[in-house]
Amino acid sequence: MKKPNILLITSDQQHWNTLGYFNKELSTPNLDRLIQSGTTFTKAYCPNPTCTPSRASIITGQYPSQHGAWTLGTKLMEDRHCVGEDFSAAGYKTALVGKAHFQPLASTEQYPSLEAYPVLQDLEKWKHFNGPFYGFEHVELTRNHTNEAHVGQHYALWMEEKGCTNWRDYFLPPTGSMDPAITYKWPIPEEYHYNAWIAERTNALMEQYNEEDKPFFLWSSFFDPHPEYLAPEPWDTMYDPDSLTIPAIVPGEHDKNPPHFALTQEDHPDFSPWNETSKGIHGYRSHHYYEYGEKKKLTDYDKKKLVAVYYGMISLMDKYIGSILDKLEELGIADNTIVVFTTDHGHFFGQHGLQAKGGFHYEDLIRLPFIVSYPGHVPAGVTSNAIQSLVDLAPTFLSLCGIPIPPAMTGVDQSQVWKGTASSARDHAICEFRHEPTTIHQKTYVDQRYKITVYYNQTYGEIFDxxxxxxxxxxxxDDPAYAALKSELLLKYIWAELGKEVMPMPRVSGA
Known part of the structure; x- marks a missing residue:
């Protein structure tokens, strides 16, 4: 029997309710057809609402507190076992195109980083490097979201190959010359947008592997709709800001929340008690201002326009996802390819008065869009509320391909749930957020009804029904009427923590 291919397609920082099939305010025709050909899981969660930890969990099958890449600015150590190694050993071709973010933008002698300055912009190096990288035999990378100065690596080489010799005009200083005051409309021609690069290179690799008659594990990793809110014409004006539902804070909603929630609604909040390492704290700032690009206060127009452009970025990405799905059909391998679409974590665009991300474990941030398609194996056109986690991807992929799951993986095998032969494989998800060693360290337990968030060394927390x-x-x-529920959820959270401890080998003798 022919081994199935794995095609993992991810976006970056996408709110769970931004699929056109379920939200008629935006258009995603290609993701909609994936929804119709597979199962959509409505209770999927990230193991951490920031990039590096969550992405490292995808390839290790472990939680950030286990694989060690615990926050932004850390790296996944090279000695960690990654799922690509298991696929390679089973005869698969393995590749990643697009965003990795397994390593930080800075490099030290003790913790060198290939994704750091200045190496990420040493184009001569990248002409001769395509891996191996964290279990992937072949990688093609860049590090920039929209016009960030981090642009470089294989994407910059591709732009030059395509004749875009002035590519620096479309990126921020010091790499480029684009005015940081420009927002919403990105002057880069669509043909040079990284979506076009990711789709083109994904399709070329699938074609190559098909010609070689090799099964593949391929991660097509998009950068949008992660801010800055920028899209090329006509996508920046695809949606009318005045016709969209714009989330907003409900007066008084943070009165019973931990103190960092209400502080975000001040113009000049003091977060110094949380600032332990002086490396920056995602989300611990005034949310009345942009976090990306030039710092300026959000006007009422901005609050609407950024949603419109965020949706435009999703629709643009959907177009290029469509070209990848078309290539699967063209190559005649769609029926033997497991396709998963998801994202690394969610996003705020006004919900609870918040923007982007941070230590606020609302569903908007930790819940994900999550679609699985595998014709003839995964039920088509079905919606399921079975709880999923990104940490489950690695063991589930291996199981579906008949490859043994390494015992050190702590994610659960969801293969029978995806096939529709089991109703669930887990009764909860755990989401971690550790952005400072001690002052910002929280974990959330969520089941089908309740959610509890606990903070290290703090007596405050959150419980939501x-x-x-x-x-x-x-x-x-703090509601006395729910004291018994609080005790029950705290116990369930402790059980969940015990249950996800690593067991790297079975017990082989009595002593």
Whole structure:
């Protein structure tokens, strides 16, 4: 029997409710056809709402507290076992195209980084390097979201090969010359956008592997809709800001929340008590201002326009995902390819008065779009509320391909759930956020109804009843009427922590 291919397609920082099939305010025709050909899981979660930890969990099958890449600015150590190694050993071709972010933008003698300055812009090096990299035999990378100065690596080489010799005009200083005050409309021609690069290179690799008659594990890793909110014409004006539902804070909703929630609604908050390492704290800032690009206060127009452009970025990405799905059909391998679409974590665009991401474990940030398609194996056109986690991807992929799951992986095998032969494989998900060694360290346990968030060395926390309070406006943590529920959820959280401990080998003798 022919081994199935794995095609993992991810976006970056995409809110769970931004699929056109379920949200008619935006258009995603290609993701919609994936939804119709597979199963959509409505209770999928990230193991951490930032890039490096979550992405490292995808390839290790472990939680950030286990694989060690615990926050942004850290790296996944090269000695960690990655799922690509298992696929390679089983005869698969393995590749990653697009965003990796397994390593930081700075390099030290003790912790060298290939994704750091200045090496990421040493184009001569990247002409001769395509891996191996974290279990992937072949990689083609860049590090920039939209016009960030981090542009370089294989994407910059591709732009030059395509004749875009002035590519620096479309990126921020010091790499480029684009005015940082420009937002919403990105002057880069669409043909040179990284979506076009990712789709073209993904398709070329699938074609190559098909010609070689080799099964593949291929991660097509898109950067959008991660801000800055920028899209080339006509995608920046595809949506009318005045016709969209724009989320906003509900007065008083942070009154019962931990103190860092309300501080985000001040113009000049003091987060110094949390600032332990002086490396920057995602989300611990005034959310009345942009976090990306030139710092300026968000006007009422901005609050609408950024949603419109965010949706435009998703629709643009959807177009190029469509070209990848078309290539699967053209090559005649769609029926033997497991396709998963998801994202690394969610996003705020006004919900609870918040923008982007940070230590706020609302569903908007930790819940994900999650679609699985495998014709003849995964039920088509089905929606499931079975809980999923990104940490489950590696063991599930291996299981579906008949490859043994390494015992050190702590994610669960979801293969029978994806096939529709089991109703669930887990009764909860755990989401971690550790952005400072001690002052910002929290974990969330969420099941089908309740969510509890605990903070290291703090007596405050959050409990939400997602059944009667789906928008999470009423924190029950200090409500005496829910004291018994609080005790029960704390115990379930402790059980969950015990249950996800690593067991790297079975017990082989009595002593």
């Amino acid at each position: 997602l059944q009667i309070d789906p928008t999470e406006l009423n924190n029950l943590w």
